[in-house]
Amino acid sequence: MNGDFSFDTVQQFDDHIDLSIPTYSNLREAILRLSTSFVKTDSTVYDLGCSTGLLLSLLANQVPGSVRLVGIDVSINLLQQSSDLRIERHRMDLASERFRLTPTDLVFSIFTLQFLPVIARQSVVDKVYEALEPGGAFIVAEKTFIDDGLIQDLFTFGYYDMKLKNFTAEEVLDKQLALRRIMRPQTEPENLKLFTRFARIFPFWQYLHFKAWLCIK
Template sequence: MLPNSEPINSNLPDEQRDKVFSEEITKVSDFKFGAKVAGVFDDMVSRSVPFYGEMQRMISEIAADHAQKRTNVYDLGCSTGTTMIGMNTTVDNDIRFVGIDESSQMLEKCDEKLKEAGFTRPYELVAENMHEGFKVENASVVVLCLTLQFIRPIAREKVLKTIVEGLVPGGVLILVEKILAEESLFNRNFIKYYYEMKRRNHYSEMEIAQKREALENVLIPYKLSENILMLRESGFSHCEVFFKWYNFSGVVAIKN
């Protein structure tokens, strides 16, 4: 095992630290983005997603180069608003933001964070289940950051086609996903490296195991090549990988 570092977010108040799976659970239920998760989500993703801060910076940079005046920027699965806050500092002034999330608790936390951050653009937060349909209109940038993986596979192509239809010409989708290795031979090692990262960020073996069980039927990853093929088949003409770390990747896709 690699040596542990200092805990990420070690200065956070105790109530904002991720302890969702810190106590033994007799029967682990499917993972849900409810009030308990919303309250600690920022700590959870920063400790559970490799290079999360850098990933957010990259999303903001890409969005800045593709956001078009008098259009909308969408964050689908906006959670607590971290991505929107980052893009607010980089994109053109004449932009409106739309955040969509199924969890009302996440949207409440998002609205609170946007106001605390002094968010400068007009924005709308919409509670919608993307499985049941949603709208994307006059968009130049759409972000799916660790969101598509939670959409049932049978519905993913429909979600992507909705995005394509709502993008203006030259608009982009920024997709970040947990993925499977192209060759199954590497999957076990990549997962091992990922769990080592979690241990370095001070998650216990019980926390890792219980969260893995909770996500088993909820988070269904694809291979990177499968995601790119799905993007092209949905109507995106250009796709490029901008981030890759073992079993996580980021792709930017452009609509002609």
């Protein structure tokens, strides 16, 4: 990683995120295992903030070819890092009025809401809820803020220790400075408030302050 971190310039993003988010491969595996219970032969599946489309590519290997897989991301750099023809890729800002979904059984948002303006998040989740068929699922992961200063500090420095295994101290600091301008994590209660319309909300993965929930309509 050289210079300022940006989704518009980062290369080998899939390797980068694997090294940046603790036990990310376990999270991806859990998402894929859960997904099979929601996908039908004629389903549409969305990945909001799909980056290179890796998650949808892995899902494509375990669902019928008739399933429509749609990835949405604002970064042309990341969308171009995928050449998987099984995935429809759309460049779009999720916070824009133009963002709409067709009826769907499964929607992913994996470490994406945290990059949207806080004020835009409820509308995005509401659009997901309204597009989901009854019984459909929204699988969300977010970096959270812990509502306890001591624990937040412990988790942050535990996270830095883990990152220093893969990145130099300068790279870790540079990325923190860049993320400060574009990432706004919220506390767990603030995130859960976004999902209140769902009939079932259950956490299924956590590492330090990184957390994922399964929300079923």
